[in-house]
Amino acid sequence: MNTKLRTRSMGLAALALTASMGLAACGSEDDTTSASDETTSSASPSESMSESPMESESAEPASDAPFGPGCSGVPTDPSDPGSVEGMAQDPVATAASNNPLLKTLTAAVKEAGLVDTLNSTDNLTVFAPTDDAFAAIPKKDLNALLADKEALTKVLTHHVIGERLSPEDVAGEHETLAGDMLTVDGSGEDFTIGDASVVCGNVQTANATVYVVDQVLMPQM
Structure with a gap:
């Protein structure tokens, strides 16, 4: 009788350990996805700023244009x-x-x-x-x-x-x-x-x- 209980307890423990590892893996994927999203989000302003000077230069009048x-x-x-x-x-x-x-x-x-x-x-x-x-x-x-x-x-x-x-x-x-x-x-x-x-x-x-x-x-x- 004690042997069956011991075997059953070990099985439950193994199941609990497997479930715990699965949850940890899910959490790791979510963290990676979140970090990736944050990296993409933080890159956007930088990319936008790098485009602004080019747009500004193209808007300037040509120095050899007529004036007055x-x-x-x-x-x-x-x-x-x-x-x-x-x-x-x-x-x-x-x-x-x-x-x-x-x-x-x-x-x-x-x-x-x-x-x-x-x-x-x-x-x-x-x-x-x-x-x-x-x-x-x-x-x-x-x-x-x-x-x-x-x-x-x-x-x-x-x-x-x-x-x-x-x-x-x-x-x-x-x-x-x-x-x-x-x-x-x-x-x-x-x-x-x-x-x-x-x-x-x-x-x-x-x-x-x-x-x-x-x-x-x-x-x-």
């Missing part, structure tokens, strides 16, 4: 020859003729016979007065200037520098194609030439960099 309030008057359709993209395909006199801000300048360049000179010369910087800039000149004086080819040529070439100047290099004193000097003040996206201001700068054409200005720059005659 006057650029809003330039066509935005890339297929338009007067757009920034369109102007980049043509030499400067042709590019200016397609820009709606520069119709009077285009007429003056033709009147002075400078179209071929400007289109065929490499690496220029052109300060291009808007139509409003020419309109600010008394009509009588503007008509007299347009009728005097020599004076008109001097005024127009006073707006042209014989090297291509980026926004980082445009400030300073530069010799013009008229043979005189032009002083540009400012930095960044804020430049002036005397009382004139650059209203749309760093516009690229095939052979020149254009800075559209709000006044006609008059040389000493």
Whole structure:
């Protein structure tokens, strides 16, 4: 009788030990799963943070893009020859003729016979007065200037520098194609030439960099 009881007790003990080990194994799997979930969860913010600087960089404007309030008057359709993209395909006199801000300048360049000179010369910087800039000149004086080819040529070439100047290099004193000097003040996206201001700068054409200005720059005659 004692032998049967002993055998039964040993069997129950073995069963209890087996059950205990099974529960421990389950607990170990749960802990591993939980730790894995925590690792994945903690990695997500890090991965998100690593993506943020890239997104921030892509949102920054290109450093070689045109700038200034006057650029809003330039066509935005890339297929338009007067757009920034369109102007980049043509030499400067042709590019200016397609820009709606520069119709009077285009007429003056033709009147002075400078179209071929400007289109065929490499690496220029052109300060291009808007139509409003020419309109600010008394009509009588503007008509007299347009009728005097020599004076008109001097005024127009006073707006042209014989090297291509980026926004980082445009400030300073530069010799013009008229043979005189032009002083540009400012930095960044804020430049002036005397009382004139650059209203749309760093516009690229095939052979020149254009800075559209709000006044006609008059040389000493």
